[in-house]
């Protein structure tokens with residue numbers, strides 16, 4: 001008998017992203033091999049397809065490419081900061097730690113208690129990993145971070161669920177607390193959000209939680225105003241994937257009109 005994850009609301013969305021990443025990982029020509037995620041999803045007694053539907057064409061690859069961009073940012077950070085600390089806010093059931101497989105990294109997961117508990121129960125945890133059970137908005141997690149070898153804070157699929165003042169307040173708090181550090185997060189525009197929501201509503205029984213914080217490429221220029229320590233704003237490098245979707249992913253920014261709506265993975269240097 002598998003495990004009933006017992007999740008709802010925003011925490012349940014971690015099953016949605018896990019579902020699509022593993023759909024992609026099962027392919028022989030996958031852009032994101034992930035044996036740990038495949039073992040993990042097999043633990044659940046949960047109607048993934050009935051809840052989330054099949055997704056739009058190429059959704060699995062699209063989500064996997066987003067995850068790979070975060071993996072690459074973690075690798076890039078560790079190449080410059082061996083033994084550095086990665087703080088994964090709202091990490092859910094992500095398995096970046098094992099995909100990146102860096103022998104020196106120190107890793108702190110921050111997620112709400114019900115997710116933190118599930119993660120601790122289902123994923124292996126070694127000496128270099130810690131889990132903070134609490135909201136990312138309660139910045140007491142920062143006290144658990146040793147910044148001496150460098151800090152990278154990631155927030156994949158998280159900030160859009162916060163109110164604008166919460167999301168931007170969190171970015172400012174991270175900037176103020178970790179000078180010399182870096183933060184990587186993703187964001188979408190209201191138009192993309194409404195498309196994803198209607199696709200989810202049409203495809204399965206899951207009622208997606210509301211998104212509140214949006215960002216378009218045109219908004220990037222205002223990010224340094226959030227905190228004086230923000231010294232650099234850039235978009236993460238996207239490697240090509242498979243087929244047309246994979247070809248388009250790194251080129252989206254150059255596509256007229258559509259490019260302005262592109263989902264962003266933003267890198268902030270402090």
Ligand SMILES: C[S@@+](CC[C@H](N)C(=O)[O-])C[C@H]1O[C@@H](n2cnc3c(N)ncnc32)[C@H](O)[C@@H]1O
Pocket residue numbers: 010011012013014017018089090091092093094110111112115134135136137155156157158161
């Ligand atoms: C869309 S899932 C993303 C999970 C994972 N990062 C991924 O990309 O697959 C959103 C995650 O945010 C977590 N979350 C929701 N509210 C949070 C909060 N206030 N602080 C920390 N994590 C939160 C949820 O439990 C869930 O794991």
